[in-house]
Amino acid sequence: MPTKSPRIDMTPMVDLFALLLTFFMLTSVFTPQEPAPIDTPFSVSEKPKPDANIMTVVLSADNRVFFNVDNGQDTILHYRPQILKEMGKRYNIEFTPQELRKFEKYPASFGVSIHDMKKYLNTEDAKVKEILEKGVPIDSVDNQFGYWVFYTRQINPAVQALIKGDGNVEYPLVKKVLDVLQDYNVSRFSLITNLQAVTVDVTGAKK
Amino acid sequence: MDMTPMVDLMCLLLTFFMLVGAFNKPKVMEIVLPDKIKKDQKVDPPKIAESRTLNIILGPDDKVFWYGGKADATSQPPLFETNFSATGIREVLLDRNKALFDKIVQFKNDVKTGKLDIKQDSLANAIRQLKKEDDTGPIVLIKAYKTSKYKDFVDIIDEMSIVGIATYILVDINYVEQGMVEAKLGLSRTTAPLTQK
Numbered sequence: 524m525p526t527k528s529p530r531i532d533m534t535p536m537v538d539l540f541a542l543l544l545t546f547f548m549l550t551s552v553f554t555p556q557e558p559a560p561i562d563t564p565f566s567v568s569e570k571p572k573p574d575a576n577i578m579t580v581v582l583s584a585d586n587r588v589f590f591n592v593d594n595g596q597d598t599i600l601h602y603r604p605q606i607l608k609e610m611g612k613r614y615n616i617e618f619t620p621q622e623l624r625k626f627e628k629y630p631a632s633f634g635v636s637i638h639d640m641k642k643y644l645n646t647e648d649a650k651v652k653e654i655l656e657k658g659v660p661i662d663s664v665d666n667q668f669g670y671w672v673f674y675t676r677q678i679n680p681a682v683q684a685l686i687k688g689d690g691n692v693e694y695p696l697v698k699k700v701l702d703v704l705q706d707y708n709v710s711r712f713s714l715i716t717n718l719q720a721v722t723v724d725v726t727g728a729k730k
Numbered sequence: 731m732d733m734t735p736m737v738d739l740m741c742l743l744l745t746f747f748m749l750v751g752a753f754n755k756p757k758v759m760e761i762v763l764p765d766k767i768k769k770d771q772k773v774d775p776p777k778i779a780e781s782r783t784l785n786i787i788l789g790p791d792d793k794v795f796w797y798g799g800k801a802d803a804t805s806q807p808p809l810f811e812t813n814f815s816a817t818g819i820r821e822v823l824l825d826r827n828k829a830l831f832d833k834i835v836q837f838k839n840d841v842k843t844g845k846l847d848i849k850q851d852s853l854a855n856a857i858r859q860l861k862k863e864d865d866t867g868p869i870v871l872i873k874a875y876k877t878s879k880y881k882d883f884v885d886i887i888d889e890m891s892i893v894g895i896a897t898y899i900l901v902d903i904n905y906v907e908q909g910m911v912e913a914k915l916g917l918s919r920t921t922a923p924l925t926q927k
Contacts, residue, residue, distance in 0.1 A: 533733050540740040547747035564884040567892055568759035582880065685758060690881035694788065694874045697883060701900075705766045713758035714884055721892055 555630035557687075558656055559583035564690040565719035572715060576681045578672070579715075580704075581632045582688035586696050587658030588668055591632030592675050592682070602679050603627045609674040610637055610667075634658045637667055661699055668700075672707045684712035761887060763900065784826060784868040786819065787903060787911055788878035788886060794819045795914060801906050809910045814885050823893040826868040833860055834894045861896035870898035875911050 561581060575596045581589035595602045604623035611618045614637050618626070625644045634656045635643045643655045661668040675682055684704060688697065704712060780799050787795040792814055797807045812818040824831060834857055840846040841853060848856065872886055890898050903911075 533737060537733060537737055537740070540737065540744060544740055544744045544747065547744065547751055551747050551751045553750075563756070564881045566757065566759045566884055566888040568757050568888070570758050570760065572756045572758050688880045688884075690879060690884075692880040693876075694878040694880060694883060695876055697880050698874070698902075701763065705763055708765070710763045710765055711760065713760045714887075715756050716759050716884060716888075718755075718757045 557581060558589060558631055558634060559585070559587065561687055561689045563687060563716055566716035567719065567721050568716060569718060572685070573683060576679060576683060577685050578675050578682050579632060579685045579687055580700055582686070582692045582696060582700065584689040584691045586693060587634050587656070588661050588700065589632040589634035590659050590668065590671050594627065595679060601627060605678045606671070606674050609678065610670060613670055614638065616641065636660055661703060666703065669703045669707060672704065672709065676707065676709070684709045685715055686712060687715040759884070759887065778869055782869050783871060785871045785873065785907070786886060787907060788872070788874040788882040789911055789915065790875065790877040792882060794886070795911055796822060801910060803906055806906065806910055809914050811914060814889070820889055820893060823868070823889060823895060827893050827895055830861065830864045830867045830896060831894050861894070864896045867896050870895055871901045872898060873901050873903040873907060875903060875908065
């Protein structure tokens with residue numbers, strides 16, 4: 524009976540592991556944390572979410588509206604700072620190059636009024652940010668959301684609209700968002716959902 | 731040198747990244763709304779056969795109401811209550827959309843069994859064509875009562891694609907329908923009639 528267990532050379536296995544690990548680390552894309560938890564509803568749709576040229580409207584369960592837009596297909600396009608600049612012009616707010624750069628790099632969707640945007644971009648304090656995050660104003664008196672959509676479409680005509688809503692958002696808010704999108708001639712858009720397959724009886728309707 | 735701890739750690743990280751990669755795939759559901767009619771534009775409302783119209787009203791607490799035909803102040807058809815289960819609104823829709831649904835299922839089966847030889851991307855086109863030609867299925871008007879949720883909205887549009895409804899449209903709920911829903915729910919009227927303003 525052997526007293527010592529045999530030695531196994533683990534080097535090839537470790538090599539393989541390292542390779543796979545590097546592969547998965549490099550290919551995985553981390554979706555940034557949304558400012559509020561969003562529990563999206565289910566659907567049977569199997570169409571994957573597009574990666575670029577998207578603007579996302581996030582509706583949280585407490586009926587706040589967040590907005591997010593990507594930088595375009597290439598990082599050289601710099602759509603985000605251009606959009607913010609236009610928004611600033613509209614509301615007579617001058618953004619410094621540093622603020623524009625910060626906005627460009629900001630990964631998650633934002634839910635702040637344009638008047639609070641400067642403060643929001645210049646603070647690192649998560650608590651202050653949370654207080655400022657009251658949702659993008661969408662009512663007819665101060666329809667900043669509409670202008671975000673307008674300038675986004677102006678800067679990037681190829682943009683697609685996506686709506687990511689929590690299942691418990693009340694319908695009147697959804698209706699309001701749809702109305703604003705329609706007002707700005709966005710009539711084709713997508714709802715972000717989770718996949719849940721459904722099988723329907725092939726014989727068709729009962730009997 | 732003992733490599734076991736390192737291998738353990740790598741194994742763990744590898745599993746983590748594999749799972750993150752696999753579970754992080756959100757899907758999208760596309761909808762197209764008709765262009766809004768400008769205020770100064772005069773457009774005749776499209777003529778819809780009353781017998782083909784199916785009105786679906788989304789209610790609170792995952793309730794769904796439906797009625798056929800048209801409701802106005804003088805005559806109100808009976809309002810039925812159902813839900814989003816497989817035997818709920820789907821059965822109502824399937825019953826009315828049977829002709830088109832069977833056609834789509836038949837077509838998909840033919841493709842699957844090799845009777846018909848077409849490319850995958852022309853399958854979607856062919857189904858779209860089938861939907862376009864259909865003239866017996868229901869025209870579904872989707873309306874939402876004010877306390878309904880976004881979830882219901884997604885569910886009902888999902889139902890449309892499951893059952894293969896050719897024509898559906900989002901419409902604002904009107905006063906008469908609000909009254910019908912409130913009566914069914916046993917609520918007192920929360921909105922004043924327009925004439926009393």
